[in-house]
Amino acid sequence: xxxxxxxxxxxxxxxxxxxxxxxxxxxxxxxxxxxxxxxxxxxxxxxxxxxxxxxxxxxxxxxxxxxxxxxxxxxxxxxxxxxxxxxxxxxxxxxxxxxxxxxxxxxxxxxxxxxxxxxxxxxxxxxxxxxxxxxxxxxxxxxxxxxxxxxxxxxxxxxxxxxxxxxxxxxxxxxxxxxxxxxxxxxxxxxxxxxxxxxxxxxxxxxxxxxxxxxxxxxxxxxxxxxxxxxxxxxxxxxxxxxxxxxxxxxxxxxxxxxxxxxxxxxxxxxxxxxxxxxxxxxxxxxxxxxxxxxxxxxxxxxxxxxxxxxxxxxxxx
Numbered sequence: 165x166x167x168x169x170x171x172x173x174x175x176x177x178x179x180x181x182x183x184x185x186x187x188x189x190x191x192x193x194x195x196x197x198x199x200x201x202x203x204x205x206x207x208x209x210x211x212x213x214x215x216x217x218x219x220x221x222x223x224x225x226x227x228x229x230x231x232x233x234x235x236x237x238x239x240x241x242x243x244x245x246x247x248x249x250x251x252x253x254x255x256x257x258x259x260x261x262x263x264x265x266x267x268x269x270x271x272x273x274x275x276x277x278x279x280x281x282x283x284x285x286x287x288x289x290x291x292x293x294x295x296x297x298x299x300x301x302x303x304x305x306x307x308x309x310x311x312x313x314x315x316x317x318x319x320x321x322x323x324x325x326x327x328x329x330x331x332x333x334x335x336x337x338x339x340x341x342x343x344x345x346x347x348x349x350x351x352x353x354x355x356x357x358x359x360x361x362x363x364x365x366x367x368x369x370x371x372x373x374x375x376x377x378x379x380x381x382x383x384x385x386x387x388x389x390x391x392x393x394x395x396x397x398x399x400x401x402x403x404x405x406x407x408x409x410x411x412x413x414x415x416x417x418x419x420x421x422x423x424x425x426x427x428x429x430x431x432x433x434x435x436x437x438x439x440x441x442x443x444x445x446x447x448x449x450x451x452x453x454x455x456x457x458x459x460x461x462x463x464x465x466x467x468x469x470x471x472x473x474x475x476x477x478x479x480x481x482x
Contacts, residue, residue, distance in 0.1 A: 212269055213262040213349050219356055221262065224255030225337055229299045233323050252292065260288040266346045287344045298336050304373040305332050312376045312396055328377030331363035338367035371395075372428070379434075386423035392446070395426055398434040406440030406457055427462070 227235035228251050231244050235251065264284040268276050276284075306329060309322045316322050322329055334357035342350035350367035358364045362381040365371075369385050372393040377383055382400035385391070389403045405422040424438045427446035432438070435453040444450065445462030454466055 211265050213265045213352060215352055215356070217258060217262055218349060218352050221255055221259050222334060222337060222353055222356060224251055224258070225295070226333060228252045228255065229295065229302065229333075230323060233320060252295075256288055256292055259291070260284055262349055263287050263346050266348050269348070287341075287346060290344055291340055294340050298340065301336055301373050302329075302333060305329060305375050308374040308376040308394065308396070309378070313378055326380075327361035327363060328380040331357040331361045331365055331377065331380060331383075332371075332375060333357075335365040335367060335369075335371065339369070339371075342367040369423075388419075388421045388441075389423035390425040392426060392428035392430070394429045396431045398432065398452075400435045401432050402437045402439075404437065404439050 223234075228248050231248050231251075235247055264276065264281065267280050267284055271280065306319050306322050309326055309329060310316045310319045313322075316326075334353055338350040338353040341353065347367070354365055354367045363377060363383045365383075365385045366387040366389070368387045369389040369391070371385075371389075371391040372395070374394040375391065376396045377398075378396065379399040383397055384402045384404060386404050391403075403424045403426065408422075409417050409420070411417055421441050423441065425441070425443045426432070426438075427444060427448075429447045430444050430450070431448075432444075432450040433452040433454075436450045436456070437454070438444065438450070438456045440457050442457065443459040444456075445460055445464055447462050448460055448464040448466070450456065451465075451467035453468055456466060460466055
């Protein structure tokens with residue numbers, strides 16, 4: 165077949181593919197404007213922080229915190245300092261832009277005032293000053309994972325392989341940003357880890373050091389959960405809310421304390437569900453698949469009721 169014949173065939177085929185693009189674009193535009201008007205944002209800027217940019221920022225922060233494992237290998241000591249300094253400078257500049265976008269989104273203005281720009285800078289600088297604290301907490305988390313998992317061969321393996329550490333790293337970064345007043349950025353960073361690991365930790369939750377999530381898939385830690393020191397969770401554990409109260413207009417009341425408090429040295433095994441503002445006393449063990457909606461004192465050992473297993477013969481027991 166000649167090239168001219170093929171070209172004619174493609175042209176005819178293309179003419180047959182008519183997708184009504186203009187009408188679809190118009191309908192989508194109308195729906196978009198209705199949505200903005202309903203949310204009272206028709207005349208306000210739609211700019212939001214970028215999920216893609218935040219993913220790169222978290223990667224940069226990881227490289228700053230652990231340059232020899234999450235950055236570039238084989239540094240000299242002087243080279244490591246240079247890499248950390250350069251990467252931190254670039255990463256903080258990108259973070260500043262995302263903070264500025266969130267502040268502008270919150271303000272609803274076309275541009276920020278000088279004080280808003282200064283506020284964005286202050287948030288970024290304060291966050292940077294907290295990175296040593298974040299690193300120290302992560303060191304305790306990594307050590308807890310290594311000491312708590314017989315399959316772990318080194319702390320380096322834990323850092324680069326364990327999804328629980330990935331989720332906790334995102335959480336610890338997001339938590340500091342949440343406290344500094346950029347909750348949307350914090351939530352987006354937490355959700356990056358959720359998408360990757362299946363571990364859902366709200367950035368507002370309070371979590372102490374030496375925290376270990378083993379395996380991890382399906383773990384949920386709610387907004388107002390409080391977790392003490394040296395706590396260990398296994399896969400599919402839920403620290404959730406028992407109920408969702410509403411106001412007189414039927415609208416959900418948000419921000420009230422509705423998730424569990426887990427005190428120091430608690431172990432919660434796979435599939436356990438803990439709901440409501442209950443307290444799990446220090447040193448307790450919660451068995452797998454337990455459903456718990458009441459507080460338990462320190463040192464408790466909560467398991468499922470024993471499964472009844474009887475053999476009936478000739479109708480016995482019926």
